[in-house]
Amino acid sequence: MMSKRARLSSMGPVVAALAAVFMVTGSALGHCDTMDGPVVKDAQTAVMKGDVTGLLKWVPQADEDEIRQAFQKTLLVRAKGPEAQELADMYFFETLVRVHRAGEGAPYTGIKPAGTPLPAPIAMSDAALEQGNLDELARHIAAAVETNIRERFAAAAEARKHKDESIESGRKFVAAYVEFVHYVEAAHNLATAHGAHHAQGGCVQHAAAPAAAHEHPQENAPTVPPAEHSSKQPTAAPKHKHCEH
Structure with missing residues (x-):
């Protein structure tokens, strides 16, 4: 064998x-390490609500504490003003994506800009889930x-x-x-x-x-x-x- x-x-x-x-071409749903991907989108929602719970699904259980701590630091820094808020958000997004990818055994290479083209199979898979139709x-x-x-x-x-x-x-x-x-x-x-x-x-x-x-x-x-x-x-x-x- x-x-x-x-x-x-x-x-x-x-x-x-x-x-x-x-x-295929055209706009596609973002992915794990893009600014318009599901990980960062969930992170943006979480910091606005001040609740980290919805993010923990993206990381292994063993890494929950790291994300919780980073989240609390982010909330504290965000309160210092708009410039601090932008820096704090990026720090947290990068931490979350890095830990998420490490949990999958993948390297962290930074967060890509929104609109970054995806490999077509990934884009089509995302589109199928979004549309609720697998046929194409x-x-x-x-x-x-x-x-x-x-x-x-x-x-x-x-x-x-x-x-x-x-x-x-x-x-x-x-x-x-x-x-x-x-x-x-x-x-x-x-x-x-x-x-x-x-x-x-x-x-x-x-x-x-x-x-x-x-x-x-x-x-x-x-x-x-x-x-x-x-x-x-x-x-x-x-x-x-x-x-x-």
Whole structure:
């Protein structure tokens, strides 16, 4: 069976493909580390009301005291005037977001301005929740995965016809075969996963630059190009558990 690390890494192709397919524009709901995100919005409401209770859901129980103390300091400083209020608010927003992200195992890189573009899958997920309708998001995901599976299947099936013609053609088949099987396995693992919060940490995980498709999943997660550009053949093949003896 695949190790936990390998299983997580193998999900990279699906995550990258979905992120690349959802190229939508327009305003989107903010996220954890933006000024118009839900964390900061709740913080703004809390300091106006003078009640921290509604914020504690954003942090682990072990960090509640830190947030309570920071909140009380913020209220004291806010009372000193408009300039002090602005500084106190930003101090508290940054503290809350930092603790929230640390609780998810994600780095704190500062609070982004309101209107900061989000990765499209995140924007679409937020929009689905806001509208109470999942249909569009589900269709996009299904179409993205189907497109990528079909393209990898076609490449593997075509290469299979010529696999015995030469060593080079055989290697091309193995490379296409492994990419196809890895993608299907990753899609299945991701689709059937339970409790895989934020993949590998953080409210918003921006898609990393695609790695070479032939890299071993336990060294670098094999990512894939967008659905519309995913026909490129890998130059070599990683070892796959189906091929192990």
